[in-house]
Amino acid sequence: DEIGDASKKLGDASYNFAKEVDWNNGIFLQAPGKFQPLKALKAIDKMIEMGAAADPKLLKAAAEAHHKAIGSISGPNGVTSRADWDEVNAALGRVVASVPKAKVMAVYDAVKDITDPKVPAYMKSLVNGPDAEKAYQGFLEFKDVVAKNQVTAASAPAVVPSGDKIGAAAKQLSDASYPFIKDIDWLSDIYLKPLPGKTAPETLKAIDKMIVMGAKMDGNLLKAAAEAHHKAIGSVDSKGVTSAADYEAVNAALGRLVASVPKDTVMDVYNSMAKIVDPTVTNNMFSKVNPLDAVAAAKGFYTFKDVVQASQ
Ligand code: DGD
Ligand code: CLA
Ligand code: CLA
Ligand code: PID
Ligand code: PID
Ligand code: PID
Ligand code: PID
Ligand code: PID
Incomplete structure (x- = not known):
């Protein structure tokens, strides 16, 4: 599919960056700014709404892609293989495309709201800057392909069992x-x-x-x-x-x-x-x-x- 093809280009642009990130850094467990639990819960709520609106088959495939990617990790930074990096990106792009744009932007806006504006620059300072810029440029091109394949309505709500x-x-x-x-x-x-x-x-x-x-x-x-x-x-x-x-x-x-x-x-x-x-x-x-x-x-x-x- 188009998203799968686009993920290869995204991989060309972003795998060097992926190799430079220290995925084992404990900093990723911290709040991305001031600790504001009720506001963070709102952001997580937006993710839950997006997850609930996504196509369950594509979520399952994305979980499987992550499991496979964990199996190909190598080196001190914890990076997955190039092929699995691409497959995770493709799988997540398909999940995003299965959700209406507004639900995706609601996550972005809510996470932005709890993130200190200095965080992206600090993250960039830990890697080779031009590689991060190349990766972001790749992301921008990828997202156009995702947007082109995006649904306009959410998948049907769940059927909730009762009397069990x-x-x-x-x-x-x-x-x-x-x-x-x-x-x-x-x-x-x-x-x-x-x-x-x-x-x-x-x-x-x-x-x-x-x-x-x-x-x-x-x-x-x-x-x-x-x-x-x-x-x-x-x-x-x-x-x-x-x-x-x-x-x-x-x-x-x-x-x-x-x-x-x-x-x-x-x-x-x-x-x-x-x-x-x-x-x-x-x-x-x-x-x-x-x-x-x-x-x-x-x-x-x-x-x-x-x-x-x-x-x-
Ligand atoms: C980033 C985003 C990554 C920062 C990481 C913070 C996220 C932390 C998540 C916390 C999770 C909460 C709890 C989770 C669960 C815990 C359980 C206990 O570096 C921005 C500004 C806003 C940044 C914050 C918002 C991030 C949203 C990320 C998506 C949410 C995902 C959810 C994650 C949660 C976990 C998932 C399971 O967008 O972003 C960098 C950008 O920052 C840089 O800004 C952009 C501008 O937005 C854009 O308009 C443009 O100006 C761009 O482009 C610069 O910079 C220029 C040119 O215009 C381009 O053409 C190109 O050339 C480019 O330069 C090349 O450099
Ligand atoms: Mg969770 C579990 C928080 C969203 C799916 N979730 C848990 C708990 C923790 C939690 C309370 C893990 C820690 C633990 O076991 O404590 N979830 C939590 C928050 C949010 C969230 C704050 C944010 C909205 N979850 C969320 C979403 C999903 C899930 C969106 C997908 C639909 N979550 C999920 C699953 C499971 C959790 C499948 C678990 O199995 C796990 C859990 O609760 O395991 C027991 C202990 C648990 C509690 C304090 C709450 C439950 C109380 C039970 C019923 C009685 C208490 C028993 C005992 C005193 C303590 C546990 C003993 C243990 C050996 C079982
Ligand atoms: Mg995640 C995202 C780690 C399992 C579903 N996941 C993220 C990133 C982070 C991460 C890298 C959030 C922070 C961020 O935005 O950084 N996930 C991560 C780990 C694991 C895991 C370590 C462990 C196994 N995820 C997992 C599982 C699922 C998901 C099991 C369910 C299937 N995950 C999921 C979704 C999303 C994440 C749906 C996101 O949207 C979010 C994300 O990546 O947003 C952009 C920045 C992101 C990266 C460094 C990753 C590469 C991004 C592109 C391709 C290139 C880099 C561009 C630029 C330099 C920085 C990003 C700017 C941004 C505005 C786009
Ligand atoms: C067992 C033995 C095997 C057989 C088996 C077996 C069963 C396993 C089971 C099971 C696991 C299990 C887990 C359950 C977990 C329930 C957790 C409930 C959590 C509820 C929450 C509610 C809330 C919120 C919320 C966020 C707020 C906090 C709260 C903040 C920051 C044993 C059958 C395999 C049932 C968290 C969501 C609003 C409290 O393995 O032989 O049977 O059940 O307000 O967050 O405010
Ligand atoms: C900007 C300025 C313009 C140019 C521009 C621009 C950028 C916009 C951007 C951007 C938007 C954007 C969106 C992103 C969204 C990420 C969403 C992540 C969602 C995470 C989820 C997590 C989860 C789960 C999961 C499923 C579970 C629920 C959860 C079920 C059923 C600013 C460039 C256009 C990055 C959903 C997956 C496990 C919560 O607009 O000029 O840069 O990024 O557990 O669901 O269990
Ligand atoms: C003991 C001794 C015996 C007596 C006994 C006993 C106890 C056993 C116990 C117990 C077992 C047990 C099990 C529990 C299991 C909890 C499992 C939680 C799973 C959480 C998941 C999270 C996630 C997601 C999610 C979906 C995403 C993927 C993820 C997709 C497709 C010792 C009493 C029998 C508590 C799966 C949900 C969002 C990762 O045996 O003598 O006490 O507790 O994001 O997938 O999106
Ligand atoms: C945009 C603008 C709207 C239109 C729109 C839009 C698009 C949003 C999009 C999109 C969001 C999006 C997100 C993607 C995220 C990809 C994340 C990839 C992560 C890969 C990882 C791989 C790995 C591992 C692993 C764990 C290891 C580390 C690694 C440790 C500790 C912009 C279309 C709505 C694609 C994490 C799993 C093995 C590296 O919103 O107008 O299009 O895509 O090895 O962990 O070792
Ligand atoms: C800048 C300026 C723009 C151009 C630009 C730019 C750069 C932005 C950047 C960048 C953003 C960025 C983000 C990165 C994010 C990485 C996220 C990694 C998450 C890893 C995790 C790992 C883990 C675990 C795990 C569980 C453990 C905890 C952990 C427990 C209980 C400035 C280029 C766009 C790199 C979550 C899974 C093992 C932490 O914006 O003009 O360059 O990089 O160990 O759980 O222990």
Whole structure:
């Protein structure tokens, strides 16, 4: 397709730049400016809306392209192969083309709103400047091809299941765990801190398992889960806590989503995360909430998971 052909030209213009970026730099975990969690949540909400509007088949293909690209990483900077760089760009270009322009620009504007204007120049200062300019020029030409192939209407909204066992179990889980949810400091910057003692390549291995799980999920249920998150963000209070009803809808949607992939795929995520999360992290989280609320929530989760497993 045209976007695939254009991605090769984009690769010619941008792969030198890609090789110069230190992808393992811990700076990419930081907020791109002043830490403003509720404003950042708005930007993430725009991404969720864009994801929910995208063609699920193309999202799946993009997740698969990232998984493949992680497999061809080489060298100290963590760069993927030239061929996989091109395929990731092509796959993301197709995702963008499956969404109306306004939804894409809404993401750009909202991210711009939380980004310090000095950030792009600082990023450029870490690489060879002319290579960055060449890459950006390539991006400008690529985006014209994407725009030419872009839809004008979003894909249909998800079909949300109702009256199922997971929905009923989600009500119980949510009643048992909402007090715990209210104890959590959702606006803390602790969630942007590096995991103690872990390198970027180690962390990327666990993220790869999530990408693999995402690629296997049912596309309709993933879209439904994104829509439930968008609705939940709409009801957050000043401390970032969503309403009880929206919380329940998120749990139901995520339970159905987990049930749409094989158990082993889910356990691969759990086991790879367990490898990189030091017990000091969980203990620290536990120390910040009411212990009785956390135990009640955990009990609720372990009951819920049996219902999920039964429909898996
Ligand atoms: C950039 C953008 C990259 C900066 C990276 C910051 C993004 C951080 C994302 C934070 C994520 C939030 C949370 C995520 C989840 C966390 C979970 C805990 O360097 C601009 C100005 C605005 C920049 C900020 C907006 C960036 C938006 C990026 C898209 C959003 C993606 C979402 C990412 C999130 C994660 C995804 C999963 O646009 O951008 C550089 C540009 O900066 C430079 O400005 C441009 C002008 O816009 C343009 O008009 C033009 O002037 C251009 O062109 C210069 O500069 C000139 C000529 O005109 C060209 O013809 C050509 O010759 C060129 O020069 C060659 O140099
Ligand atoms: Mg991402 C984008 C890293 C998995 C879907 N992703 C980005 C970039 C960053 C990144 C490079 C955001 C910051 C930015 O804009 O820098 N992703 C990244 C990593 C992983 C990952 C490390 C780990 C595996 N992504 C992943 C998965 C999905 C996505 C699994 C779902 C399939 N990702 C996704 C989308 C988008 C990103 C839809 C974006 O739109 C965003 C992005 O790239 O926006 C431009 C700047 C970007 C780069 C350095 C990448 C190359 C960009 C072009 C081709 C050349 C460079 C031009 C110029 C010098 C700088 C960009 C200017 C900008 C205004 C366009
Ligand atoms: Mg998430 C999970 C935040 C958008 C899909 N998501 C998580 C949690 C974290 C979170 C609370 C990971 C950390 C963790 O396990 O803590 N998501 C979060 C935010 C946003 C967001 C802030 C922003 C809008 N997500 C989002 C979107 C999607 C997903 C758009 C795609 C539709 N998310 C998704 C999945 C999963 C998450 C598939 C998970 O599996 C993971 C998770 O919750 O795993 C348990 C602990 C979790 C909580 C504090 C909240 C859940 C409470 C449960 C139901 C009861 C508590 C049990 C116990 C006390 C603690 C957990 C024990 C553990 C061994 C299971
Ligand atoms: C400017 C000035 C003009 C010239 C110009 C110009 C530039 C405009 C630009 C630009 C626009 C622009 C847009 C970009 C958009 C990036 C969007 C990224 C979206 C990320 C998402 C992340 C996610 C997911 C995902 C799917 C999940 C949901 C999420 C489901 C169903 C200024 C050059 C024209 C870069 C969507 C993917 C996993 C949230 O106009 O003179 O330069 O860049 O998890 O969905 O699960
Ligand atoms: C524009 C103007 C509107 C019209 C429009 C428009 C276009 C927007 C577009 C577009 C946005 C867009 C985004 C693209 C982003 C591509 C990002 C590529 C990232 C590739 C990576 C590869 C890799 C790896 C990997 C992880 C490793 C690092 C690497 C570590 C830690 C402008 C059409 C709406 C194409 C990250 C995955 C292995 C490098 O809005 O008028 O057209 O395209 O090895 O991580 O090692
Ligand atoms: C300038 C002027 C214009 C011309 C121009 C220009 C240059 C702009 C530039 C540039 C922008 C730019 C951006 C870059 C962005 C790179 C983003 C990389 C993201 C990598 C990540 C990696 C990671 C991980 C991971 C998970 C870990 C955390 C991390 C945990 C819990 C100035 C040329 C347009 C280079 C996210 C995945 C392992 C961080 O605009 O006139 O030159 O470069 O380790 O999670 O640990
Ligand atoms: C233990 C001991 C036994 C008893 C036991 C026990 C516990 C096991 C447990 C547990 C397993 C478990 C699993 C959990 C899994 C969570 C998985 C989360 C996945 C997140 C993803 C994120 C993403 C996306 C997304 C889609 C995108 C890709 C991504 C596309 C196409 C120890 C109790 C049985 C909690 C997949 C969603 C946006 C990456 O066994 O004696 O306690 O918890 O962006 O994909 O866009
Ligand atoms: C298990 C054992 C195997 C069998 C198995 C199994 C099950 C795994 C499961 C499962 C995993 C799973 C995960 C679930 C996670 C639910 C997470 C809910 C999160 C809700 C949130 C709501 C909110 C918001 C929001 C953003 C705000 C904060 C809030 C800010 C900054 C165990 C079956 C494979 C159900 C986060 C979105 C508005 C709180 O593996 O043998 O069954 O379920 O307001 O953010 O304010």
